[in-house]
Amino acid sequence: MGMVQQEDMRQVCRRFMDSVSREIGGGPATEEEVFGKCRTLAEREQPEAREALTALSRVIARQAAGKDAAEVLRFYLDSQFGLSDSEEAGLLEEKLGALHSSAGSAAAEGAAVGAVPKISVIITTYNRKPFLRQAVESILAQNYPNKEIVVIDDASADGTEVMMEECFGDEPRVIYMRNETNKGPGANRLAAFTAHGDGEYILFLDDDDYLIDSGYFSRAAAFHQSRPGLSFVAANVFLEYSASQRLQLQEIGLSEVTDRRAYFLNFERPGYGKPASTLTTLFRREALIDMDILHMNMVNDASIYLRSLLVGDAGFIDAVVGVYRIHGNNITFNLSRDFLVRNLEEKRSIRNLAVERYNYKKKEMTGWFNNTAYDTIVYYLRNSAKTKEDYTYMYQWTRSNCPDIYGKVKQEFRVRLIKKQILQVPLIRKLIGR
Structure with missing residues (x-):
């Protein structure tokens, strides 16, 4: 929670929820009106707490509009502040429930x-x-x-x-x-x-x-x-x-x-x-x-x-x-070339399916595939490619399968590849402290 100690943050949050409950007790209000009132209250707190309270404000505003189930706010208060069972949380939930009960909650x-x-x-x-x-x-x-x-x-x-x-x-x-x-x-x-x-x-x-x-x-x-x-x-x-x-x-x-x-x-x-x-x-x-x-x-x-x-x-x-x-295991920066090519081949199958079975125009789907292939290849070369062979392999695959984007891909990564090759020289790595 940044510079604010956990117990201090809990007290700030209690005070904030109490203020919000008093502020929104006057009858129906839109999501943005509630969010605006909450943000104003958040701005009165110490600077270190404002980001967390602003994030909470959006969750509260969604509750006021009846978009989310009450248990979602409880979950948020528990995981972020450990306050789901507090008196202030109970009062806030009651006030929020009253705001949208007459209009009918979307969550129901x-x-x-x-x-x-x-x-x-x-x-x-x-x-x-x-x-x-x-x-x-x-x-x-x-x-x-x-x-x-x-x-x-x-x-x-x-x-x-x-x-x-x-x-x-x-x-x-x-x-x-x-x-x-x-x-x-x-x-x-x-x-x-x-x-x-x-x-x-x-x-x-x-x-x-x-x-x-x-x-x-x-x-x-x-x-x-x-x-x-x-x-x-x-x-x-x-x-x-x-x-x-x-x-x-x-x-x-x-x-x-x-x-x-x-x-x-x-x-x-x-x-x-x-x-x-x-x-x-x-x-x-x-x-x-x-x-x-x-x-x-x-x-x-x-x-x-x-x-x-x-x-x-x-x-x-x-x-x-x-x-x-x-976390560290679900957004990987170690994609294999095999994984990447299988992904691209699946996208190509989708392109062919769109043209052959669902009446998409061949020209528009060629552009679609070039765009999605470019994004995929760039992601791999930027985050996962480690060696000259990785780059060479993807350049060859792109030239054979997506010739329209080959020059653009190669030009974008020409300088990056040169830097990678230079950094493989031990003396240079030592000189720049890497």
Whole structure:
């Protein structure tokens, strides 16, 4: 918490919540009005506390608008300040509840569902026993009655098998699969999907992520049923920076129903952001089959989204429902050339599918593939390429497969490669202290 000691920050937060409760007690207010009042109060506190209180202000404002479940604010107060059970937190929750109760909370949308279609949750795991337990428990905590969890263990050596038996061995809604050799997350998702993914809706959950809104499945399933034909429904998350334990709100900011074509062509570009992993995303199983999931080169999140957008529109619920952990193991800077090329080949398959089956123009899809290939190759060369051979290999692949961007890629990294080669000379490294 920066320069503010933890106990001092707790006292500041208590005072802040008490002030907010008094300030917003006068009747209905918009999200931005509440946020403005909270920010004004935050500015009166010591400078070192303002960033944390401003972040809390946004969470409070979303609560005032009825976007998030009350348990989301409790989670935030507990994880960031250890104050979820405080008197001030209880009063604040009461005041916030009164603001949106008359208008009807968006968080209650879809509570009444006729038929209850099955949701299959597929969790791939490898040597993350404590995280995995939390992930499974967060799904079991969903108030949705018809759910099943399939955990596929990629030959973990940390006691995952024992933990699963001890904690979930008697839980009929949890199926445990285990590989004898490591096969990678993409192959595991397909194996679990093929063996047990028979729900009308499918959620792919990484073992280090988890849900915090126990009513989310009910809302997402109702959203699907009220708008038949959507490929998927997704929502917002907190990004958890594990080193600092800091939470950051990630709001996707897309329309409730976003057109498949516009989203597909502009995927991950400004205004068309990708949800964090797939931890909030309920895919319609029929859409996954239609988009040929069983024949994918690489079953990673971006490729699943892109293929899904070929067959249906995207749905979004403006609610914070889960936590995506950011730590040393999930954003890698050691991608292999093989991994990268498989990723690019999958994108090329998506391009061909779009042209041959879904009536996209060849010219526009050539531009689309060049753009996505350029972004992917640049990411690899900037973060993972280590040797001259890495650069040479990617230059050759680009020249053969994406000639239109070859010159641009090579020019951009010419100076970078020269620097890397110079730094390999011991005398020069010694002179500059590297």
